[in-house]
Amino acid sequence: MRTDETSDPVGELSGRSLGELFMAQFRRRPDRPAIAGADGVTYAELGALVERFARGLRRLGLPAGAMVGVAGDRGRDACVAILGAVSAELGYVPLDPSLPAERLHSMVADSGAVAVIRLPGAKAVDGRMLEFADILDAGGHGPALPPPTGTTPAYVMFTSGTSGRPKAVAIPQRGVARLSIGNGFLDIEPADRVLHASSLSFDASVLEMWPALLNGACLVPVASDVLLSAPALHEVLRRERISVLFLTTSIFHHMAAQRPELFAGLRYAITGGEALQPEAARRVLEHGRPAHLVNAYGPTEAACVATAHVVTVESPDAIGVPIADTTCYVVRPDGTLADEGELCVAGGGIATGYLNAAEESADRFVRLPVGPSGELVPVYRTGDVVRRRADGRLEFVGRRDDQVKIRGFRIEPGEIRAVLTSHPSVADAAVVVRGDGGTRVLAAYVATTAPDTQDLLEFLRARLPDHMVPATVTVLDRLPLTASGKLDHGALAAAPAAARGPTGTVAGTVAGIWASVLPSGHAEPDADFFAGGGNSLLAVQLVAQVQEELGLDDEHNYLLITSLLNEPTIRAFTSTVENVRRTGAVADVVATDRWRPDIVWDVPQVTHAGPEPGWRTPRHVFLTGATGFLGAYLLRELLDQTGAQIHALVRARDVTHAYSRLAEAQRRYGIDRPLPVERVLPVLGDLAQPRLGLTDADWEPQAAHADVIHHCGAEVNFLYPYEKLRVANVFGTQEILRLAAHRAIPVHHVSTLAVVHGMGAAGLRRATEDTPLDNVELLGMGYPESKWVAEEVVRGAAGAGLPTVIHRPYEISGDTTGFAWNSGAALCELFRIITEMELAPDLDLALNLVPVDYVAAAIVQLGLTQPAVGQTYHLVNPREALLSDLVDRLRAHGHRIRTIDYPAWIEQMLAYLADHPGHPFTPLTQLYTKRVTPEITLQELACARITPQLDRSGLDAAGGPVCPPVDQELLDGYVRYFHDSGFIVRPTAAPERADHA
Numbered sequence: 001m002r003t004d005e006t007s008d009p010v011g012e013l014s015g016r017s018l019g020e021l022f023m024a025q026f027r028r029r030p031d032r033p034a035i036a037g038a039d040g041v042t043y044a045e046l047g048a049l050v051e052r053f054a055r056g057l058r059r060l061g062l063p064a065g066a067m068v069g070v071a072g073d074r075g076r077d078a079c080v081a082i083l084g085a086v087s088a089e090l091g092y093v094p095l096d097p098s099l100p101a102e103r104l105h106s107m108v109a110d111s112g113a114v115a116v117i118r119l120p121g122a123k124a125v126d127g128r129m130l131e132f133a134d135i136l137d138a139g140g141h142g143p144a145l146p147p148p149t150g151t152t153p154a155y156v157m158f159t160s161g162t163s164g165r166p167k168a169v170a171i172p173q174r175g176v177a178r179l180s181i182g183n184g185f186l187d188i189e190p191a192d193r194v195l196h197a198s199s200l201s202f203d204a205s206v207l208e209m210w211p212a213l214l215n216g217a218c219l220v221p222v223a224s225d226v227l228l229s230a231p232a233l234h235e236v237l238r239r240e241r242i243s244v245l246f247l248t249t250s251i252f253h254h255m256a257a258q259r260p261e262l263f264a265g266l267r268y269a270i271t272g273g274e275a276l277q278p279e280a281a282r283r284v285l286e287h288g289r290p291a292h293l294v295n296a297y298g299p300t301e302a303a304c305v306a307t308a309h310v311v312t313v314e315s316p317d318a319i320g321v322p323i324a325d326t327t328c329y330v331v332r333p334d335g336t337l338a339d340e341g342e343l344c345v346a347g348g349g350i351a352t353g354y355l356n357a358a359e360e361s362a363d364r365f366v367r368l369p370v371g372p373s374g375e376l377v378p379v380y381r382t383g384d385v386v387r388r389r390a391d392g393r394l395e396f397v398g399r400r401d402d403q404v405k406i407r408g409f410r411i412e413p414g415e416i417r418a419v420l421t422s423h424p425s426v427a428d429a430a431v432v433v434r435g436d437g438g439t440r441v442l443a444a445y446v447a448t449t450a451p452d453t454q455d456l457l458e459f460l461r462a463r464l465p466d467h468m469v470p471a472t473v474t475v476l477d478r479l480p481l482t483a484s485g486k487l488d489h490g491a492l493a494a495a496p497a498a499a500r501g502p503t504g505t506v507a508g509t510v511a512g513i514w515a516s517v518l519p520s521g522h523a524e525p526d527a528d529f530f531a532g533g534g535n536s537l538l539a540v541q542l543v544a545q546v547q548e549e550l551g552l553d554d555e556h557n558y559l560l561i562t563s564l565l566n567e568p569t570i571r572a573f574t575s576t577v578e579n580v581r582r583t584g585a586v587a588d589v590v591a592t593d594r595w596r597p598d599i600v601w602d603v604p605q606v607t608h609a610g611p612e613p614g615w616r617t618p619r620h621v622f623l624t625g626a627t628g629f630l631g632a633y634l635l636r637e638l639l640d641q642t643g644a645q646i647h648a649l650v651r652a653r654d655v656t657h658a659y660s661r662l663a664e665a666q667r668r669y670g671i672d673r674p675l676p677v678e679r680v681l682p683v684l685g686d687l688a689q690p691r692l693g694l695t696d697a698d699w700e701p702q703a704a705h706a707d708v709i710h711h712c713g714a715e716v717n718f719l720y721p722y723e724k725l726r727v728a729n730v731f732g733t734q735e736i737l738r739l740a741a742h743r744a745i746p747v748h749h750v751s752t753l754a755v756v757h758g759m760g761a762a763g764l765r766r767a768t769e770d771t772p773l774d775n776v777e778l779l780g781m782g783y784p785e786s787k788w789v790a791e792e793v794v795r796g797a798a799g800a801g802l803p804t805v806i807h808r809p810y811e812i813s814g815d816t817t818g819f820a821w822n823s824g825a826a827l828c829e830l831f832r833i834i835t836e837m838e839l840a841p842d843l844d845l846a847l848n849l850v851p852v853d854y855v856a857a858a859i860v861q862l863g864l865t866q867p868a869v870g871q872t873y874h875l876v877n878p879r880e881a882l883l884s885d886l887v888d889r890l891r892a893h894g895h896r897i898r899t900i901d902y903p904a905w906i907e908q909m910l911a912y913l914a915d916h917p918g919h920p921f922t923p924l925t926q927l928y929t930k931r932v933t934p935e936i937t938l939q940e941l942a943c944a945r946i947t948p949q950l951d952r953s954g955l956d957a958a959g960g961p962v963c964p965p966v967d968q969e970l971l972d973g974y975v976r977y978f979h980d981s982g983f984i985v986r987p988t989a990a991p992e993r994a995d996h997a
Contacts, residue, residue, distance in 0.1 A: 006729065036240065039230055056139030057090060067170075068093065075119075085117070090152065094155065101126075110165065183323045192215075195222060195237070195245050196222065197224050234259055248273040250273070309393060339387065343493040345382060350365075382398060432492060539561060552580060605741065606797075610704055624710070644679075711748065727787040755787050780938045815851055817971075833912070833919070838896050841905035
């Protein structure tokens with residue numbers, strides 16, 4: 001008999017409920033952290049909340065065995081609601097608030113949920129709504145509930161269905177128990193910290209949450225967008241000391257290509273959802289090997305995981321063997337066992353069928369005569385074809401039916417077709433997959449009387465989650481058919497796939513690349529690149545692919561990127577590409593005086609109304625940028641040096657989210673002390689909105705009571721043009737000055753010394769703090785241009801009588817104790833790529849590093865001791881170093897680095913990035929390829945031979961903290977931080993002598 005049978009190694013699991021298993025951890029490890037984060041709790045605290053919540057559900061009269069929806073995002077409250085529901089003999093139905101309203105409505109209806117628990121901040125969902133806080137209140141104090149029986153379903157998840165509605169799958173508690181304890185592939189320990197980034201409506205959340213909380217480990221909820229950025233994920237793993245990580249296969253492939261070293265140090269890295277690419281697995285094993293790299297396979301109907309395989313270089317792509325309490329059968333079409341055939345799964349984790357879908361249940365949940373004596377065994381037919389290898393492990397071959405997986409999501413194209421054909425103007429439709437590997441996208445073809453593809457896309461978006469909305473919609477007169485009357489897939493594949501994009505060869509190329517690059521896969525002519533999930537890195541990738549496909553020279557790169565960022569639509573970008581092909585235009589054609597209109601603005605009248613601001617002993621401080629690097633240290637310094645309440649402007653959904661962002665920034669940048677909630681008061685707003693996005697109820701108190709304003713917030717991006725940054729950086733500064741004008745509140749504006757670089761390119765050799773700004777046209781980048789204009793705006797307000805100070809720090813570096821740096825900074829990325837290439841440029845780049853804690857202390861101290869009279873302070877380091885000094889310290893720590901001339905290094909760097917297209921350094925190539933004069937690249941503006949000597953006599957006269965020198969001790973501290981954090985891979989070779997070539 002060809003089966004893989006396993007038994008439950010923890011024999012009592014089948015008779016114990018999930019609630020009982022959790023409470024065992026709660027009693028065994030009361031003081032251990034259960035959930036991390038701003039609202040983190042210990043097991044004792046979580047257990048008390050769960051017991052109270054379960055009592056509340058029982059007292060509200062919800063019948064045992066019923067299903068309840070849980071609407072909201074991951075976090076402590078979600079865990080309390082889920083554990084409480086299961087402990088009250090209820091199953092839970094996770095409802096992701098980002099899903100369309102119609103989808104949520106059908107999920108509630110099809111699951112039979114008797115009520116929906118709304119977590120704080122979640123939107124309302126159809127059905128009987130129960131507020132989270134009300135349930136806790138109803139629980140109150142009282143006797144403990146009797147132990148739950150464990151016979152009720154644990155949860156209901158939804159998977160794609162051919163009928164046009166998702167299929168509801170009820171999973172038994174035994175399925176979750178066998179996934180979590182003694183499962184044979186994941187041995188969670190109490191010391192583990194498990195990342196929780198998956199949507200609750202995605203069954204990956206089951207694999208993240210339950211094994212952690214049933215084994216006494218710490219669950220670490222984070223925003224799901226960290227999974228979209230390799231640097232962001234790497235930083236979260238380091239900062240939160242994550243030991244267990246699950247990624248869908250497509251995200252794993254992305255991280256393996258961009259930053260394989262981020263997996264180093266993990267106990268378990270688990271991936272699943274699609275076929276694992278062997279090359280991606282090998283790359284991780286060679287450059288960032290975790291203790292265990294696991295390829296997990298399992299449909300929703302089998303409680304998330306059915307088989308697992310510990311990946312090795314020799315065996316990178318198998319799906320492995322069954323996990324505990326699971327049996328796998330490989331079955332021929334005639335129902336007999338074989339070495340290759342459809343995979344059928346049996347055991348304690350299998351659902352009994354689809355809710356309210358008898359026909360589909362009968363097709364997938366069957367009984368096969370595969371028992372030891374030929375008896376019938378209930379199994380789930382996965383539809384996946386597998387092959388059993390000689391070593392007994394299974395490997396994935398393909399699909400039996402049309403179901404596909406894209407970006408980790410199981411999709412029935414028939415479900416999308418059913419929704420399309422429900423549109424009144426669509427006579428027929430087909431949905432297929434185009435592309436292969438990581439670039440696969442859905443393509444829809446419709447026969448319609450009203451060929452408005454935008455209308456069809458909006459129709460789909462209102463009814464389907466984003467991952468099921470096709471990347472392209474093509475209108476045909478009729479769908480092609482074979483002679484037998486079936487859909488002709490060959491003819492369909494030959495049809496144009498981007499009919500909704502602009503016409504023409506160039507337009508088709510641009511639209512195709514656009515759709516393949518964007519996470520959403522959408523390519524409408526007037527859709528915004530960034531609204532579709534684009535970012536700076538993807539913009540660079542898009543332009544590079546367009547250049548390669550159309551044979552455009554590198555000299556066109558900057559023009560194409562700035563065009564895309566200024567007008568981020570296919571229509572506008574295609575027009576630029578066609579113009580470049582036609583004329584060979586290279587120049588960045590922009591008006592040289594485009595900054596001037598923003599300098600001349602309606603300066604508010606300074607009235608001195610109300611109480612005089614007490615800036616020497618402030619009671620209320622208004623702070624922007626507190627979630628950024630310098631802003632986090634400014635917040636801490638203001639707390640330490642004053643007794644004031646700090647009103648921090650934060651972009652957030654609500655106050656709880658805002659406070660969480662502030663606390664997260666403190667942790668991210670190495671500040672371990674908790675924030676005092678009575679002194680840190682989040683103000684919901686946005687620098688890019690009129691009046692900072694504040695309501696009158698928020699604006700008026702700040703204008704009436706603030707004693708000083710520290711304006712540190714800005715949008716920082718070295719790729720964006722001025723026009724994309726001016727709203728937050730210039731107009732936001734104008735709004736800050738309007739807020740201050742009513743009572744003449746002193747404004748401390750944080751700028752950057754990059755604003756003087758243009759004057760250096762023009763030949764200025766010395767810049768004092770009073771030297772008038774000039775030569776904005778030679779700055780060459782949108783960010784310093786926007787800060788240059790913002791300074792002029794502040795000076796205009798100072799001329800009208802508003803008390804202002806401008807602070808110009810140079811390169812803000814890590815603090816002087818833990819050396820924690822904002823590793824996303826351009827300079828840090830330069831350090832890293834030097835170590836990766838093992839090549840450094842022979843460039844007199846000045847390392848004028850000013851540690852962040854010094855900068856914050858200086859700004860706050862100046863604000864408390866010096867009157868604001870329109871002065872400027874140069875926060876520069878009088879004892880700077882050069883890039884070569886840092887390279888020498890890297891060599892001393894074991895890095896093999898050869899120094900070559902600057903042009904040769906640029907050539908080598910571009911070649912390296914061509915082989916690593918997703919590298920974080922890619923968006924920074926403009927610093928080294930764009931020239932502000934025929935002789936000077938952007939990066940050379942910061943070189944010692946070009947940058948003016950920076951006078952700081954005003955700062956010295958005002959007194960203040962002493963800036964530590966950029967010496968060997970400081971540089972060694974930074975190198976250790978980069979190594980310890982994993983930002984730069986620690987070399988294994990012995991330290992070598994500094995040498996040059």
